[in-house]
Amino acid sequence: MEEFARSDLATECGGDREGDGIRVRKSECGGCRLLHVQVRSEAAAARIGKPQGSYVTLECGEIRMLSDSEFDRVRCALSVEIREMAERMCGKRIGGQFSVLVCGLGNGDITADAIGPETVRRLAVTRHLRRMDHALFSTVGLCEISALTPGVLGQTGLETVELVKGAVKAAAPDLVIAVDALAARSVERLSTTVQLSDTGIHPGSGIGNRRKALNAETVGVPVMALGVPTVVDSSTLVFDALHRAGYEPQDFSAELRKTLEEGRSFFVSPKEIDLLVSSVAVLLSGALEKAFAVREGEFS
């Protein structure tokens, strides 16, 4: 019945505990709890249902409730993690020769799924400016930032991965960062946790279940995934409530299984999802700009 306990967070899938093939390092930074998880074997990957690779979880409390100064510290901590993971993934220092393509995945018309599009909307792109004034970029060491909002299959009739491939061909970036709304298993996680990963996006992630993988293999350059949970699958919610009520999967009636199955077309989100998404997008775009700018605020 694990299919009804879906989470896009490695840490909710057992990735928070050291074990065979799983390395966990905990730390603190900027008032956040940080969890660095490495999934190092196929067996471990299968066990937690996530691809091999690095996962960083940053727990910062409800993002929209942070004070200005707390928000700033979280933004800095996140930008450091993005920068380190980016340099490690590309084997290259962030600087005037670095180019990154940010892809805002998800459906901008659905509030809970709009983290990606809203982050891109707030992001200052620089790639076209570099073409105009190459010297400036070299001097200040500013990266080339480009961005794409590919939309979803129902809006375009096109697979996201195909559109990202087109943009990769156009921008020739060192790195793609796929920003996405995530599904958590527990409502406490909603907008309190940021997850980064060097694994890209795999099928079944996201709210609308992105259908094709978005990773180095499919798009040709390394893909970092950056996301914040904004929803819980409604089946997961019900399944967990039943579980807590002491009701075991093996006792589920056929009717209940059917209900759970149908529940996968529905998602649970908080009543203040509009404010939540808006503050998450400010955080993510701010952290991205800081991670890829040598001098902060120059182009924001």
Add this chain to the structure above:
Amino acid sequence: MEEFARSDLATECGGDREGDGIRVRKSECGGCRLLHVQVRSEAAAARIGKPQGSYVTLECGEIRMLSDSEFDRVRCALSVEIREMAERMCGKRIGGQFSVLVCGLGNGDITADAIGPETVRRLAVTRHLRRMDHALFSTVGLCEISALTPGVLGQTGLETVELVKGAVKAAAPDLVIAVDALAARSVERLSTTVQLSDTGIHPGSGIGNRRKALNAETVGVPVMALGVPTVVDSSTLVFDALHRAGYEPQDFSAELRKTLEEGRSFFVSPKEIDLLVSSVAVLLSGALEKAFAVREGEFS
């Protein structure tokens, strides 16, 4: 535990069965099943948890899946019901002397709560035109339509009812129609049912739990409520699943009760909520324009 089985639909609260103080009439029109319910005594009102008055339910199948011709039939059927209820509530024929104020309740920044604002956005208002060309209106018998999108408390710091009162003072309408997204008890109801009622909006309705009543008493003119369910409270979903699993309220642990209580800050909506809301808004604005126009399409 009835507080965890919330529904804004009279028909889901026992209003679909004849009984003491409850009259039910069923019919068909335009391919829809129609249910006319009258709640006629305080006892009946208390039993179903809804104020005394008339409730019309129009079941039409998933609105966004209707073909063009089916959609048109539903729009006509709905416009007839709106018109009849409006004339009954105001004791006056719809025509050149009739004035209606449509209020789009809810938070337009949250997709599932945007039925009201989106309906108003698509509605052609005419009140200001009448001032310019009074003769035209009298001749063709067109009503005066005005509209308000009052926003929600968290956006304005103001109670909706106060803003509606201001608009009522300005427009001096015969009737207010409050368009709102509703909460259903069952996911099957989502975007398949339209409810009209002559009771106005009462506290606890809507997604964000509108806090003050919007009715003849509070705003000074009759208030019709027009809505379509787009969400299920997440507590209701869990409660019903437990119920179906044979788990009885009296057996609920304190922890489970707490979970249910917290669940009231969350709502469940379908993954295609964007398309659903958009087609509902087209239907409601179209039906309203048809109900209050003598010659269709003149101002749309």
Add this chain to the structure above:
Amino acid sequence: MEEFARSDLATECGGDREGDGIRVRKSECGGCRLLHVQVRSEAAAARIGKPQGSYVTLECGEIRMLSDSEFDRVRCALSVEIREMAERMCGKRIGGQFSVLVCGLGNGDITADAIGPETVRRLAVTRHLRRMDHALFSTVGLCEISALTPGVLGQTGLETVELVKGAVKAAAPDLVIAVDALAARSVERLSTTVQLSDTGIHPGSGIGNRRKALNAETVGVPVMALGVPTVVDSSTLVFDALHRAGYEPQDFSAELRKTLEEGRSFFVSPKEIDLLVSSVAVLLSGALEKAFAVREGEFS
């Protein structure tokens, strides 16, 4: 032909020069040039075509090109001016007993006219929180902020002033601040100047020519106008070009007059109006929050 040389800025209408009934004081603050103009007689008001009262112009360079630190200085300078004018208008210190209603005028669906709605969208309102936790507000001295986006006549069928009156009745504020996009006479003014005034909004202001006055007389409490020019009337543009070409109004043919007359249905805006409006809204909402908050950032 002065009707073709329209400007909502007092400083473009002769308000920048001392004269009979006009007092001008120049200063600098936060890197901005400040101009305090007082129009003190009916004759002077008629001469410059603006009501008697105080006008403050803050020239800060193109708002969207300011660096982060420049932006911050401008925001501070503006908040000081807002605060001083508010206290003078109300004869009362800003503090825990002060209540302000911010009205975002204009049509949010037209980019150049969206300054008001966009500013309100970014503004953190507090009035409803005060009701919940009165002690907090008294202790920290935070003002009660409420907000309204009344829309335009073509969207609601209702006069803006009537809706504002309704909100004033509901919020009982000490002061209304009407935020609006302005028309300038010269394109150099666009998004480089902020104007405050204690005169409210008078007919003929704004992009769509608001038709009724919004001032203490019509809404019952003092009305501050706060705006930034985003458009030039196309007739004004043509008239000025003709003038610069040495072509005098008395030489205008009937056809040319007709062209100018028709030109009043059109407006001129910069090609980057989207970025411009967005940075102006960030500036105005930030300055408003700072002006009416004792401790910055507490609620933003």
Add this chain to the structure above:
Amino acid sequence: MEEFARSDLATECGGDREGDGIRVRKSECGGCRLLHVQVRSEAAAARIGKPQGSYVTLECGEIRMLSDSEFDRVRCALSVEIREMAERMCGKRIGGQFSVLVCGLGNGDITADAIGPETVRRLAVTRHLRRMDHALFSTVGLCEISALTPGVLGQTGLETVELVKGAVKAAAPDLVIAVDALAARSVERLSTTVQLSDTGIHPGSGIGNRRKALNAETVGVPVMALGVPTVVDSSTLVFDALHRAGYEPQDFSAELRKTLEEGRSFFVSPKEIDLLVSSVAVLLSGALEKAFAVREGEFS
């Protein structure tokens, strides 16, 4: 000085008169005046400043003022022209084997530039459905429709043509249709004329001056351009006014030339641009759906 008399409409550039290398055919359909222009020689192309090819102009009166039945006739007339041009360009009948990619060019955040993005937002795409149910498509003869909103350089840092190439690779369409807001020379043209062309988009078209050509040569498949004028360059407006005042280009002072030059960063649009763009997008998306659907309304 022709650079100050810019128009994206062939018919405003001399394309409305028969001449050496220019063939003009006039007709009527659905209450519209139709103009079919063929530019057949390099000399003629140079003379009118537009590439060789076919241009169809459909004059229908102000689109947002059409009654429902007039609107329907215009939509039909336009769909016929789109269909004929598409079949001619691809040498292939529209039917179950036809695939079209619609690209909504322009900046959706600027009302006057949003024709492309708004049209795509209202368009029902079908390509992904075909993959699911191939039989249905073959039987009813429905085309494969996909869509892209590539954004503008300032939003993405990427050239539009590169993103379109990526989508072309993904969708392998027979035809690309680039929908765009156009610049007219005269305000009378705004939202009263639709232009189709088999030449694609050439540099200097559109509001923000798209910088690279979008045609068969650059994207690999034929590109139809479909657009409606929504703006006039402010330089063009001033230049024409001066011209009508009898003021000749050779008399222009250096200062006036500078003013005109600067005026190219500004555009003129009607005060009701929001309603205008919305009705144009309904028209274009409706005509496209009709042109590429065998049975109308099936998927809309």
